Amino acid sequence: MQVFLQLSVLMTRACHALQDKFQIEIMKTFFKTIGNLFRKPVTIPFPAVATYKPDDYRGLIVFDESLCIWCRRCETVCPPGAIVFSQNITDGKQTYHYSPYVCIYCQECVRTCPKQGCLTQSSEPGHPATKEKDVNNVWNKLFTDSLESRVAYAAEKKKQQAAAKANPPS
Amino acid sequence: MLEPLHFKFTTENEKIVKTEANVGYVHRGIEQACCSKFKFRQVSFVVGRVCGLCSISHTTCYSQVAEKLVKLDIPKRAKYLRMLVIELDRIHSHLLCLSHVAENSGFEALFMQTMRYREFSMELLEAVCGNRIQYDFSIVGGVSRDLRSDVAQSIIEKFKVFRPQLDELVEIYNSNWSLSLKNKGIGVLSRENAIRLNVVGPFARASGLEVDVRNETEDVLPWKEVGFEMITDTAGDVHARNMVRLREIYVSMKIIENIINGLPEGDLLVDTKAFPEGEAVNRIEAPRGELFYYAKGNKTQVLERLKIKAPTFSNIPAMVETFTNNEYASVPAIIGSYDPCLSCTSR
Numbered sequence: 244m245q246v247f248l249q250l251s252v253l254m255t256r257a258c259h260a261l262q263d264k265f266q267i268e269i270m271k272t273f274f275k276t277i278g279n280l281f282r283k284p285v286t287i288p289f290p291a292v293a294t295y296k297p298d299d300y301r302g303l304i305v306f307d308e309s310l311c312i313w314c315r316r317c318e319t320v321c322p323p324g325a326i327v328f329s330q331n332i333t334d335g336k337q338t339y340h341y342s343p344y345v346c347i348y349c350q351e352c353v354r355t356c357p358k359q360g361c362l363t364q365s366s367e368p369g370h371p372a373t374k375e376k377d378v379n380n381v382w383n384k385l386f387t388d389s390l391e392s393r394v395a396y397a398a399e400k401k402k403q404q405a406a407a408k409a410n411p412p413s
Numbered sequence: 414m415l416e417p418l419h420f421k422f423t424t425e426n427e428k429i430v431k432t433e434a435n436v437g438y439v440h441r442g443i444e445q446a447c448c449s450k451f452k453f454r455q456v457s458f459v460v461g462r463v464c465g466l467c468s469i470s471h472t473t474c475y476s477q478v479a480e481k482l483v484k485l486d487i488p489k490r491a492k493y494l495r496m497l498v499i500e501l502d503r504i505h506s507h508l509l510c511l512s513h514v515a516e517n518s519g520f521e522a523l524f525m526q527t528m529r530y531r532e533f534s535m536e537l538l539e540a541v542c543g544n545r546i547q548y549d550f551s552i553v554g555g556v557s558r559d560l561r562s563d564v565a566q567s568i569i570e571k572f573k574v575f576r577p578q579l580d581e582l583v584e585i586y587n588s589n590w591s592l593s594l595k596n597k598g599i600g601v602l603s604r605e606n607a608i609r610l611n612v613v614g615p616f617a618r619a620s621g622l623e624v625d626v627r628n629e630t631e632d633v634l635p636w637k638e639v640g641f642e643m644i645t646d647t648a649g650d651v652h653a654r655n656m657v658r659l660r661e662i663y664v665s666m667k668i669i670e671n672i673i674n675g676l677p678e679g680d681l682l683v684d685t686k687a688f689p690e691g692e693a694v695n696r697i698e699a700p701r702g703e704l705f706y707y708a709k710g711n712k713t714q715v716l717e718r719l720k721i722k723a724p725t726f727s728n729i730p731a732m733v734e735t736f737t738n739n740e741y742a743s744v745p746a747i748i749g750s751y752d753p754c755l756s757c758t759s760r
Binding site: 296297299301322347348349 | 454458459536552
């Protein structure tokens, strides 16, 4: 009888202890939740504070015209076709066109450029197109026009050469 | 979960008796574009756009198949860097999937917590590759960027912070009572069915099927050299899939640490003037399972044929099968646990 009584007392104490432990856990969670109300959020207040950006971020392509040898290799390798060269029909001068909205910042043009430093990649991120002139249709027209201008120049040059051959300057 | 996938259920009261799957809403004609508009060196950037989550798996798999076509052997350092980025990508993809399972099970707070812990892997990928989503890291002949020593150091340091956070996540996913009601014993796929329905990836490994391309191929990337371990579970339910993904993150972290500690010196890129010729296949373990590429060249700049088989495509029959005899209310959690990527599958 005595043993049973002692056992029951022990059991009750153990139960109370367990209950207390649970209560402590619950109270801990409760205070943590209350505390969370006054803690600063883990998210970044974005426009006010800049987000993480590595210093060698793949950004917009920068072109240095003084170094260019006009080999047009960057135009050939560019996967989306964001680089194109147009040619003036009278003097044959080429102009570099680049669309930051078509570019995928893959660095392929920089890798293939034979002239060191002519094409470089900056760490400035590209911006979304907001005006109508930025979107693809205008660029596509410029692209085809540029290709046509080169064909026209080649044809013009051929014609001039043929004319020069036919009437050699005396 | 935003996936263009349509499941049509037939139910008896709350119990699903029949499922029909309907896919193909996001067909973009990428395979045709790769064989007509783009040269074979540019295709690695196009196939990177097949999927936002496993971009690096697609680019690496294509680069390898193109290297087989032009018979190019790439430097060892490039192989190691490819494996590094694939494993970093696996960490972020698995954490995303886990967070979706938590959200679809109705545990919004765990979703937030998992996404919060996932952010470090995105920052590391940005630091390594220079971009957050489209890495463009593997190109035909090697890799496009080197791993800077300070970035390597920051990977090791961020892993030290992340490991206790991952332990915390394992504790919650493993023993949270509310989550277990929606996860344990739900959406069970038996080992026999997994074999019969040809399941791949963590979905198969949770059913006790030991399939992992990293364990099977040694010719292109030396996975066993950097400490790959097979992770399997036996239960085959949603909870087992969660556990497989969580334990795979530990393995990925170990692989990345091994790669950084034993990174061989050498070139990043080798060039060749050869044009693709003949046929080649290549397999790689994407976060969702086996990714398969077939390519055929005809000695010109443009490929003749490119075929992509994404892991989710293999898993669709098993997805349909697994819903049967589950309650309709469990469907979101089950779909989350499949980790489907339909933009990969439809292309």
